[in-house]
Amino acid sequence: MNVRTQNLLCACQKLEGIQNKSDPWRPEFHVSPPVGWMNDPNGLCQIGDTHHLFFQYSPFDTKPGLNYWGHFSTRDFVHYTYQEPALCSDEQFDCHGVYSGSVLVENGQPLAFYTGNVKKVGAYDYVEEGREHNTILAQGWDGCHFHQKTLLLRNEDYPENVTCHVRDPKVWKEQDTYCMVLGARRKDDVGEVLFYQSTDLLHWELKNSLVTEKPLGYMWECPDYFVLDGVSVLTFSPQGVPADGFRFQNIYQSGYCVLHGDIGGDYTLSEFRELDAGFDFYAPQTYQDEQGRRILIGWLGMPDSDYGYAEKAYGWTQMQTIPRVLSVRDGALYQQPLPELQALRRSAFRIQVEESSEMRCAPAYETDIRVEEGDHLTLRFGTDGVLEWKDGMVTLSFGESGLGRTSRTAPLEQLKRIQLFCDTSSIEIFLNDGALVFTSRFYADPVASVFSVAVQKAEFIMWELQPISIRKENLL
Structure with missing residues (x-):
């Protein structure tokens, strides 16, 4: 019995043992995990007539643990199919968690890019030493699992001025060139986004580092980049931003900057705008469907907060937002229910x-x-x-x-x-x-x-x- 089978058998047995039909907090129309912990949406994409919603998933406890990529699919956002996790930790370079990432669809086949987490044992600070955040390509999709993994970038391949915290690849294609953004924490505790390009998906060259005019937090997670209605948008989730009046009231934020200029050359970023003013919204990701719509889904939760989540008593916690269609009006992003x-x-x-x-x-x-x-x-x-x-x-x-x-x-x-x-x-x-x-x-x-x-x-x-x-x- 391989690692995947052993772990998923354990999760399924746990699921059967604790599901409770009287659970008052199970959502009616939001996607939630059958058991365990759900957080960041990952790999959002459409293949043919089916939308795929992958997500960070720890099926063994109601707190973050050994993360998988969970998987829901749907054709109409009314009827969903829940399948076995598509990715699990089965290599040395991702042995402590399959972390967040994205999917690029090439010739009808999904290619998954994610961060492989490795946490060494010892007296480390796990910021500048003791942790590996590896950028990995997974392919060989059979409709349920990815079977082939390739290590693309290790910590030593990232710029010298960043810490061990470089993660959450978002990959897209522009004509014949592949592009990727990664969230990073610099050694001077300034967050930034690294921009890479490749011609073959295997060899990646750093082209630029994106920062705001004034530092905005110590770490930028879950970056995303897209052009919508002629406007270039960089979304990310900065950590370590102090509250400023009614702004930045959550422990971590999620928002966007409009990018002026060339993402791979000279550029400026507009003032950061929050995407959501509520308590529970983090790590959003977008994708373009076959109708040309830019669809956003976020994690309907907040990491490291003191908020209560009553559903933990029933063996599960967290959910995803409803899907939202984005548009640009007067230089600002608008969000509408799908x-x-x-x-x-x-x-x-x-x-x-x-x-x-x-x-x-x-x-x-x-x-x-x-x-x-x-x-x-x-x-x-x-x-x-x-x-x-x-x-x-x-x-x-x-x-x-x-x-x-x-x-x-x-x-x-x-x-x-x-x-x-x-x-x-x-x-x-x-x-x-x-x-x-x-x-x-x-x-x-x-x-x-x-x-x-x-x-x-x-x-x-x-x-x-x-x-x-x-x-x-x-x-x-």
């Missing part, structure tokens, strides 16, 4: 609000609120969740149901529209067609939950959302 999610809608209620309206609602629902008159608004959900807009600011706050999540605030001069997706233990709020987004976990008493809107005049429609379906395939 239209395919409308297939989840069941019964609809349309209400004209004058001053206030309150109702009971299903555990999983979508609302679309059009504000017609009013200079302030208060929206309540769950047992103590509140979204309030007044004096040009929006605040999302929780009481006990937040399990340590208190309040987050962002500026918004006018409020015209609110699209809200509420699941059993999460909420995603899109304001003004996705100009501002709040994402968070929360844990309300479903029996006592209500939904109310107080505003001078508005119209809203609410849909109950049916659960996504998930079938299991290729499991032991």
